[in-house]
Amino acid sequence: MLELTDSARKELEAFFADKEKSPIRIYAAGGCCGGPRLTLAMDEPTDQDITAEKNGFTFCISRNLLAQVQGVTIDLGYMGFMVDSLLPLESPDEGGCSACGGGCGSH
Numbered sequence: 262m263l264e265l266t267d268s269a270r271k272e273l274e275a276f277f278a279d280k281e282k283s284p285i286r287i288y289a290a291g292g293c294c295g296g297p298r299l300t301l302a303m304d305e306p307t308d309q310d311i312t313a314e315k316n317g318f319t320f321c322i323s324r325n326l327l328a329q330v331q332g333v334t335i336d337l338g339y340m341g342f343m344v345d346s347l348l349p350l351e352s353p354d355e356g357g358c359s360a361c362g363g364g365c366g367s368h
Contacts, residue, residue: 262327263287265315268337273318284312287322287333289350297351299333299344 265273273285286304289297306312306321313320322333330346337343 262311262322262332263313263315263320264332264334265318266334266336269335269342270316270318272337272342273316282318284319284321286310287320287326287335287344289326299330299346299350301335301342301344 277283283303284306286302286306287299288302288304290300291297304321306319309323309325310321311324311327313322320335327333330348330350332347334345334347335342336345
């Protein structure tokens with residue numbers, strides 16, 4: 262279900278070094294022309310979530326999202342955490358969005 266790379270683990274340890282560890286939610290954020298993407302936020306699990314413990318951290322993800330992506334890898338890149346899924350996220354509509362003015366060539 263979840264892979265946490267060593268570099269991501271070290272970054273999380275540094276982040277929580279001077280504070281109490283909170284559960285970390287994996288969720289899909291809107292991505293406009295690029296489609297939805299997975300990201301992280303501190304959040305408490307709900308009854309609709311599956312939780313996993315990795316290296317002393319608690320992660321939660323909705324059952325529906327996990328069924329769609331089949332698994333997640335959390336890594337660290339030059340711009341922060343990268344959250345990749347085993348299967349690609351499906352975009353609710355493939356027609357682009359108005360936020361980018363439709364100039365992405367998706368029409």
